[in-house]
Amino acid sequence: MKRQLPLVLVFIFGVFMIFQYFVPHESSEWIFEFLLDWIYIIGIFAMALAIYSLVRVSWDKIKHRRENWQYAVMTLLGLFLMVLFGFDYGRHFFSAEGLQNFMFRHFFDYIMIPIQATMFSLLAFFIASAAYRAFRARSLLASLLLISALIVMLRFNPYLGPVAEYMEKTASWLLNVPNLAAKRGIIIGVGLGIVATALKVILGIERNYLGKD
Amino acid sequence: MKLKLLIFLCLLLFLIIPPSWGQEDATMENPADTLSIPPPAPVTNLRANDVDNDHGHAIEVRWTKSVDDGAGLNNVFGYVVYRALSPEGPFEERGRVPIGEEYYNDVGSKEKESIAYMPDYTNYFYKIRTLTSDSTIFRDTGVLGPVYSYGQWFNKARIPVLIFVAGFLIVTLFFISKAKSGADLFVRQLAGIEAVDEAIGRATEMGKPILYVLGLGTASEIATIASFTILGRVAKKVAEYQTGLIVPCYDPIVMTVAQETVKASYMDAGRPDSYNDDMVYFVTQSQFAYVAAVNGTMLRELPATNIYMGKFFAESLILAETGALAGSIQIAGTDEIAQIPFFVVACDYTLIGEELYAASAYLGREPILLGSLKAQDYAKAAVIFIAIIGFITVNFGWTGFTQLFEVPNSFFSQLFGGPS
Amino acid sequence: MNIFDRMMSLDRRWVFLFLALVCVITHVVPFSIPIIITQEAKSIYSFIDTLKEGDIIFMAIDYDPNSLAEMHPMTYAIAEHAFRKKLKIIFTSLSVNGPGMADLAIRDISDSVKIGKTYNGVYYEGREVVNGIDYIFLGYKPYPALVIVGMGQNFRLPFPTDYYGTPLDEHPIMQGVQNYDQIKCVVDISGTSGVDMWITYGQGRYNFPLALGLTGVMAADYYPYLNSGQVFGILGGLLGAAQYEKMADNPGRAVDGMRVQLFAHIVIILFIVMGNVGFLLSRRKARKD
Numbered sequence: 007m008k009r010q011l012p013l014v015l016v017f018i019f020g021v022f023m024i025f026q027y028f029v030p031h032e033s034s035e036w037i038f039e040f041l042l043d044w045i046y047i048i049g050i051f052a053m054a055l056a057i058y059s060l061v062r063v064s065w066d067k068i069k070h071r072r073e074n075w076q077y078a079v080m081t082l083l084g085l086f087l088m089v090l091f092g093f094d095y096g097r098h099f100f101s102a103e104g105l106q107n108f109m110f111r112h113f114f115d116y117i118m119i120p121i122q123a124t125m126f127s128l129l130a131f132f133i134a135s136a137a138y139r140a141f142r143a144r145s146l147l148a149s150l151l152l153i154s155a156l157i158v159m160l161r162f163n164p165y166l167g168p169v170a171e172y173m174e175k176t177a178s179w180l181l182n183v184p185n186l187a188a189k190r191g192i193i194i195g196v197g198l199g200i201v202a203t204a205l206k207v208i209l210g211i212e213r214n215y216l217g218k219d
Numbered sequence: 220m221k222l223k224l225l226i227f228l229c230l231l232l233f234l235i236i237p238p239s240w241g242q243e244d245a246t247m248e249n250p251a252d253t254l255s256i257p258p259p260a261p262v263t264n265l266r267a268n269d270v271d272n273d274h275g276h277a278i279e280v281r282w283t284k285s286v287d288d289g290a291g292l293n294n295v296f297g298y299v300v301y302r303a304l305s306p307e308g309p310f311e312e313r314g315r316v317p318i319g320e321e322y323y324n325d326v327g328s329k330e331k332e333s334i335a336y337m338p339d340y341t342n343y344f345y346k347i348r349t350l351t352s353d354s355t356i357f358r359d360t361g362v363l364g365p366v367y368s369y370g371q372w373f374n375k376a377r378i379p380v381l382i383f384v385a386g387f388l389i390v391t392l393f394f395i396s397k398a399k400s401g402a403d404l405f406v407r408q409l410a411g412i413e414a415v416d417e418a419i420g421r422a423t424e425m426g427k428p429i430l431y432v433l434g435l436g437t438a439s440e441i442a443t444i445a446s447f448t449i450l451g452r453v454a455k456k457v458a459e460y461q462t463g464l465i466v467p468c469y470d471p472i473v474m475t476v477a478q479e480t481v482k483a484s485y486m487d488a489g490r491p492d493s494y495n496d497d498m499v500y501f502v503t504q505s506q507f508a509y510v511a512a513v514n515g516t517m518l519r520e521l522p523a524t525n526i527y528m529g530k531f532f533a534e535s536l537i538l539a540e541t542g543a544l545a546g547s548i549q550i551a552g553t554d555e556i557a558q559i560p561f562f563v564v565a566c567d568y569t570l571i572g573e574e575l576y577a578a579s580a581y582l583g584r585e586p587i588l589l590g591s592l593k594a595q596d597y598a599k600a601a602v603i604f605i606a607i608i609g610f611i612t613v614n615f616g617w618t619g620f621t622q623l624f625e626v627p628n629s630f631f632s633q634l635f636g637g638p639s
Numbered sequence: 640m641n642i643f644d645r646m647m648s649l650d651r652r653w654v655f656l657f658l659a660l661v662c663v664i665t666h667v668v669p670f671s672i673p674i675i676i677t678q679e680a681k682s683i684y685s686f687i688d689t690l691k692e693g694d695i696i697f698m699a700i701d702y703d704p705n706s707l708a709e710m711h712p713m714t715y716a717i718a719e720h721a722f723r724k725k726l727k728i729i730f731t732s733l734s735v736n737g738p739g740m741a742d743l744a745i746r747d748i749s750d751s752v753k754i755g756k757t758y759n760g761v762y763y764e765g766r767e768v769v770n771g772i773d774y775i776f777l778g779y780k781p782y783p784a785l786v787i788v789g790m791g792q793n794f795r796l797p798f799p800t801d802y803y804g805t806p807l808d809e810h811p812i813m814q815g816v817q818n819y820d821q822i823k824c825v826v827d828i829s830g831t832s833g834v835d836m837w838i839t840y841g842q843g844r845y846n847f848p849l850a851l852g853l854t855g856v857m858a859a860d861y862y863p864y865l866n867s868g869q870v871f872g873i874l875g876g877l878l879g880a881a882q883y884e885k886m887a888d889n890p891g892r893a894v895d896g897m898r899v900q901l902f903a904h905i906v907i908i909l910f911i912v913m914g915n916v917g918f919l920l921s922r923r924k925a926r927k928d
Contacts, residue, residue, distance in 0.1 A: 024384070027374075027377065027380070028373060028374050028377055028380075028381060029372055029373060029374070030272055030273050030274045030370060030371055030373075030374045031274060031275070031370040031371060031372050032274045032275055032329055032339075032370045033370075035274050035329075048472070049471070049472065052470075052471035052472040052474075052475060053471045055471055055474070055475055055501075056468075056470075056471030056474055056475075056501035057501070059474060059496070059500050059501045060500065060501045060502065060503075062496075062497070063497050063500045066497065073519065074519055077515065121507075121508075121511075122505070122507045122508070125507035125508075125510060125511055125537070126507055126533065128537055129533060129536060129537060132536050132537055132540040133536060135540065136536060136540060136561070136564050136565055139564070140564040140565075189556050192556050192559075192571065192572045192573075193556065194599065194602055195572050195573040195599060196554045196556075196572045196573055196576075198387075198573070198595050198598050198599055198602070199441065199554070199572070199573035199575075199576035199577070199595060200441045200554075200576070201384070201387060201598075202387070202391065202576065202591050202592070202594065202595045202598075203441045203444060203445065203576050204441060205387070205388060205391060205591070206588070206591055207444060211395075211587050211588065211591065212444065212448075212579060212588070214444075214447050214448040214451050214480065214579065215438070215444055215447045215476050215479075215480065216479070
């Protein structure tokens with residue numbers, strides 16, 4: 007029963023969603039909208055489980071003073087402070103003020119934004135080091151890749167003089183013809199894979215997500 | 220004296236007479252009698268019908284534009300669509316249409332509480348007003364109606380999708396039955412999956428844990444579902460070899476499913492007591508905060524093997540490069556095309572696109588799963604064949620073939636009785 | 640280890656250091672560089688430029704603070720252009736930290752539009768943009784696919800109130816606006832997978848004109864959609880934002896950032912060349928030996 011019930015539910019709702027795509031009538035729309043609300047509710051319950059998991063793991067590290075337990079303190083501090091400031095602590099404790107709360111906005115503008123922007127900026131450095139390691143003319147194909155990469159990187163360089171126009175045209179051709187052809191091939195394969203896997207999940211052929219028999 | 224009185228009375232008469240005497244009447248009923256701009260010709264061929272392939276509450280109104288629109292008198296400024304519940308009115312303005320246009324979609328709300336509520340099966344009457352730059356000079360058509368809106372039970376414009384899904388299902392069932400009857404279905408080697416066992420062995424020898432990252436997708440994403448399958452296999456091996464496993468999760472629902480998967484694998488391996496819920500934990504739903512946490516875990520725990528399977532975005536290179544810095548073997552698989560090059564460059568093995576979806580069939584070798592994989596391959600071959608035919612027909616100037624595959628599809632809509 | 644081996648296997652920290660130095664120097668030293676305009680960026684600018692006063696556009700601010708450097712200039716450039724032309728904007732956000740980004744952008748753009756300026760030879764008088772009349776911010780809801788589909792039926796379905804708690808029907812801008820049919824176009828400024836949702840569940844289902852503002856890394860992947868007509872324009876990364884700023888005659892952070900990006904690219908190319916020179920010469924030496 008523990009496995010049968012989820013499989014039946016997956017089948018019923020999977021088939022309904024396929025059915026709903028082809029039936030525009032208001033009645034099918036009404037059920038679809040009802041199901042959308044349920045997805046939000048399930049997501050909220052799952053979020054409660056997730057927060058419990060995070061708190062438990064962090065608390066366990068702090069309690070037993072495991073290695074680098076101080077990071078766990080920062081994790082919990084960040085979590086609870088942002089929740090606290092997300093409410094208007096002064097007057098309307100149970101109304102979510104979010105960005106209208108001064109401290110919440112302060113934390114967001116001066117901690118969250120710089121930290122996240124910094125993490126993304128790491129990408130620039132990692133791309134440089136990855137490109138330096140990867141773009142080597144080891145073989146004919148690798149050499150073609152190297153030349154293509156150089157052309158595409160230089161295509162919007164305004165200092166190329168008379169070569170700029172040809173560089174831009176070559177780069178556009180590289181992006182719009184061989185690159186696009188390869189991507190479309192992968193997209194078609196991925197699309198078919200998605201349809202096949204979705205059908206397998208709906209028909210109960212793919213069951214790994216349910217756990218043990 | 221009498222003369223002076225007469226003159227005074229005449230002057231008084233001029234004062235009390237309305238100043239409009241002798242001028243044209245501004246409230247004349249027929250504005251067409253004004254001499255400033257001639258009235259335009261009205262639109263012709265006015266017709267209205269329910270919008271096809273929708274949930275109702277919409278009527279499309281079409282007409283042939285006025286002969287004075289861009290030609291003739293060339294004094295048309297635009298059109299106004301009016302609607303009423305009876306032919307006598309009162310008419311309310313529903314929308315304005317610029318010159319040259321011959322179509323208006325009168326859409327209402329299905330919500331009874333909304334001010335824009337437009338009930339189905341209610342008779343409506345329409346007329347079109349042709350405007351000039353002078354708002355008092357216009358021409359109306361006669362009243363058209365009654366016409367009512369209603370929802371359709373089948374969207375004919377999506378028939379190509381239905382044909383494809385039905386065809387794919389039939390092919391899948393055929394190959395599944397073929398596989399069940401014992402036919403040997405060949406699947407080529409996937410280096411990334413073959414390397415998983417070797418990587419787990421390496422981790423066991425080194426006494427280091429394995430880091431498994433499920434990606435940033437939700438549990439409904441196919442890539443994440445495929446990743447659960449591989450996680451199950453990895454977890455089973457890890458349980459058998461008594462190696463550590465770390466699975467930081469981005470999505471709460473993914474975390475709960477991953478916990479179930481890993482727990483089941485430990486039970487399958489006969490080591491339920493070795494399972495700990497803290498192996499699979501939630502981190503955060505913020506992309507780069509998640510990356511920072513995983514990177515920190517990599518640099519502190521120094522896992523021997525990093526496995527990235529699922530949906531990844533800009534953080535893929537940061538994860539892979541940090542893993543390379545930590546000296547781990549890295550195996551990646553994603554269907555995000557933009558991230559595949561980064562994984563190829565920074566990881567030891569990469570599953571590209573649909574190879575990730577094939578993993579469940581490849582690992583289990585079950586006939587059912589292999590059969591569906593074969594069906595996928597044949598469907599791909601069919602797509603290639605159709606694409607070649609489409610390419611040839613378009614180059615010879617015939618677009619009819621490619622139009623069969625458009626969505627929304629007007630060919631099937633008209634074929635099954637929709638408006639043109 | 641000879642010089643060629645050193646060139647080939649330079650410690651990555653030298654790469655990081657040199658790149659950081661070049662970025663800092665080019666940021667601090669002011670100079671301008673020419674910006675080349677691409678067709679895909681021009682399409683978006685031309686579309687918005689030809690809209691009439693009172694037309695409504697929809698802007699989805701679907702990026703997090705990590706993509707701020709690339710995405711914020713795009714949002715600023717497009718929204719300011721729209722407000723100068725007296726278009727109305729419906730903002731929403733389908734990423735977790737998006738409301739913060741949208742809120743920041745709306746505040747800054749509102750201040751900027753108050754000042755009269757001349758763009759492309761046309762003087763635009765300063766004006767106050769009012770919430771509920773000139774724009775509305777719907778806020779954030781999770782599960783982007785569901786929100787996009789819900790908005791296709793009625794904006795009030797996923798967003799019965801705006802971000803500040805006011806029912807949508809109380810805003811003049813939402814009078815007569817049900818769903819995408821009343822919107823001239825959707826501009827999705829995104830650094831996340833929300834883009835795929837807009838293309839599949841939004842444009843694929845409801846057929847509205849869709850333009851994308853993407854990070855540089857993502858932009859190349861969405862050219863198939865541009866070629867197939869599902870998307871009518873793409874702004875790719877900081878370059879895309881700089882192109883829009885140039886076309887709108889409103890140079891800002893993107894145009895400033897382009898000189899850093901240009902020289903960073905040159906540095907990366909130099910390192911690649913150096914690595915390959917080392918590799919080829921090292922291989923030749925090994926063959927000789």
